[in-house]
Amino acid sequence: MEIYLGVDVGSVTTKLAALDENEGLVGSLYLRTQGKPIVMVQQGMRDIAECLPAGAVVRGVGTTGSARYLAGVLVGADVVKNEITAHAVGATHYVPDVQTIFEIGGQDSKIIILRQGVVVDFAMNTVCAAGTGSFLDQQASRLSMKIEDFGRQALESQMPVRIAGRCTVFAESDMIHKQQMGHRTEDILYGLCEALVRNYLNNIGLGKEILPPVVFQGGVAFNPGIVRAFEDTLKTKLIVPPYHEVMGAIGAALLAKEEIESHRRETQFRGFGISDMSFHTSSFECKACANICEIAQIMGDGKVVARWGGRCDMWERTSASVEQQA
Amino acid sequence: MTTVGIPQALLYYQYYPMWKTFFQHLGAQVVTSPPTTRGTVTSGSARVVAETCLPVKVFCGHVISLVGKCDYVFVPSIRSIERDAYNCSKFLGLPDVVKAVVPECPPLLDPDIDISKEGKRGFYLAIYALARRFTWNPLKVKEAAEAAWQCHMRFQSQTREEGITLSCALSRMEDGMPSDEEGVNPSSATIALIGHPYVLYDEYINHRFLQRLRQLGAQVVTPEMAQIQELDRGVTRLIGKPYWTYEDEVTGAGGHYLDSQVDGVIAIIAFGCGPDSVMIDVVKRYAQRVSKPFMAITIDEHTAEAGLVTRLEAFMDMLRRRQGWEGKA
Incomplete structure (x- = not known):
């Protein structure tokens, strides 16, 4: 069996997906990044290797x-x-006629507008992370509730309260105030869902032509409260596709397949052995000019694998030449 | 010899050759602050209130770096350069801001340029008053001003006729060196980049945006490459009469390029810029009307490179896939 891997390392979660040669999903993983992207990629590779049938050969790999x-x-x-x-490619794979994609992840949210299968417009949240997964996470833990129960409880709301969703700091103080006034938890939760949806549509959705079919993906699509708030506001049914939480990884795998097939070349995949390699990261300040950039350096088994973070490409060039020598 | 310091920020990018020629003809020596670095931004933003826009913070940082290197610092207050169009209040009050936050600064040369109110006569008087510091001979002032104007015209025509950026024309005038942007490779897409020169050409604050765009295979056109009439028509089409002084760089260029053959338009704006927030919205609406790909990138001092690169890559991918689709149709 031929396998194409997709790896999506986000701020909060790391997603992996393995597709076979017919673009069917063979296995997928959804892990918390926990601030350790290297370790999680290694662990993810180890775990996904176990999902694969014997004799599977990796033909290509893509990251996002x-x-x-x-x-x-x-x-x-x-x-x-x-x-x-990556998300657009993933979504069109499952819903070919999709015209709008909502994607809400850990720290960013996006809207992608497609027409006839092609991205024609998009927007991402800019300076503000209000209304993303991290905030919901944080509020759930403040109410000592599992994030998985958040949405279900929100759906029980009869009389949602109005919460300011423009800013997470204000939303939080608003929520505390409503709690102290004696409002029911489910009403506050659904109020928060509505606030986030309002914020999403007024910010990144501003001026965008939202036409059905609308696909909702990313980790937050697990939350039925948010789904209902979107549907109530837009008066449209949302499609939450299967594997919506790993859609970016699926897209990356599809792009890898496209790349390999169109160029008829061999993969550069390093093999599942990378799980056992020791990677070290360090950083230093480059003093070559007044910018004093922080350069991050990644070492794999004692060799420099990559360096970046500079305002110029001085260190990126050096790492390339180091690799050639090695 | 008297030394005049010119901060390499804000209007430097469009007027430096003119200013330099003027002061040199009056017998002064001109020094500029070095290009923006992390230090410039940090020192500038430490002095001004947090709400100030990024370009003004950067400007203050450049003034600080000129302290001790010159006898005067040139900080004009450009209120208007044509009738009934006004500059942003931050430009109007620039000399006062500098005096307040950089008290150690050498004396300022701060002429008030207000064509809308004072007309040409007021403009000439302002120039004579400015030149007083160097000479009492009105003929010498006239000669310096004329040379400066000639130089400015040459500079402007270079960008328009040869299709090069302001920064390219600047480095050509300064070092006589053609910069590496000339002779670009045949590209996959033409992108119009719109915005004020102090945002487009300050490579530190925009994270080498222009260079990244070219690396992704784009041919880049900018506001100063368009003819003045084209920019004027752009402004007229979008809003009628210009309200802001540098409206042509945003609304004008936006209107012009959205109606041209370019594949997409990208605007770079500074976070906290009042005039731009209005102008960009006008351009955005027009882009939707003519359904041309458009993206606005907002930058401030905390902007991480990652978000910017992601948007840029996605935009270029969108154009590429869109071209493929239109090609098939």
Whole structure:
């Protein structure tokens, strides 16, 4: 069996997906990044290798997510793609006629507008993380509730309270105030769902033509409270596709397949052995000019694998030449 | 010899050759602050209130770096350069801001330029008053001003006729060196980059945006490459009469390029810029009307490179896939 792997390393979670040669999902993983992207990629590779049937050969691998370059050098990616393209490719695979994609992840949210299968417009949240998964996580733990129960409880609301969703700091103080006034928890929870949806549609959805079918994906799509709030506001049914939480990884795998097939080349995949390699990261300040950039350095088994973080490409060049010598 | 310091920020990018020629003809020596670095931004933003926009913070940082290196610092207050169009209040009050937050600064040369209120006569008087510090001979002032104007015209025509950026024309005038952007490779897409020169050409604050765009295979056109009439028509089409002084760089260029053959338009704006927030919205609405790909990137001092790169890559991917689709249709 031929396998194409997709790795999506986001701020909060790391997702892996393995597709077979017919683009069917063979296995997927959804892990918490826990601030340790390298360790999670290694662990993810170990776990996904176990899901694969015997005799499976990896033909290509793609990475995406905010740590896509890091993940790319770790696994030896054939394509390193931004999240927008990866999510769009993933969603069109399951819902070919999709016209709008809502994607809400741990720290960012996106809206992607497609027409006839092609991305024509998109937006990502800019300076503010209000209304993303991390905030919901944080509020759930403040109410000592599991995030998995959040949405279910929100659905029991009869009389949602109004919460300011523009800013997480204000939303939180608003929620505490409503609690202290004696409002029911489920009403506050659903009020929060509505606030986040309002914030999403007023910020990144501003001026976008939201046409059905609307696909909702990313970790937050697990939350039925948010799904209902979207449907109530937009008066449209949302499609939450299967494997919505690993859609970016699926997209990355599909892009890897496309890359390998269109160029008829061999994969650069380093093999599942990377799980047992020891990777070290360190950083230093470059003093070559007044910018004093922080350069991050990734070492794999004692060799420099990558360096980046500079305002110029001085260290990126050096790491390339180091690799050639090695 | 008297030394005049010119901060390499804000209007430097469009007027430096003119200013330099003027002061040199008056017998002064001109020094500029070095390009923006992390130090410039940090020192500038430590002095001003947090709400100030990034370009003004950067400007203050450049003034600080000129302390001790010159006898005067040139900080004009450019209120208006045409009738009934006004500059942002932060430009109007620039000399006062500098005096307040950089008390150790050498004396300022701070002419008030207000064509809308004072007309041409007021403009000439302001120039004579400025030149008083160097000479009492009105003929010498006239000669310096004319040379400066000639130089400015040459500078402007270079960008328009040869299709090069302001920063390229600047480095050509300064070092006589053609910069590496000339002779670009045949590209997959043409992108119009719109915004104020102090945002487009300050490579530190925009994270080498132009260079990244070219690396992704784009041919880049910018506001100063368009003809003045084209920019004026752009403004007229979008809003009628310009309200802001540098409206042509945003609304004008936006209107012009959205109606041209370019594949997409990207605007870079500074976080906290009042005029831009209005102008960009006008351009965005027009982009939707003519359904041309458009993206606005907002930058501030905390902007991480990752978000910017992701948006840029996604935008280029979108164009590429869209071209493939339109090609098939």
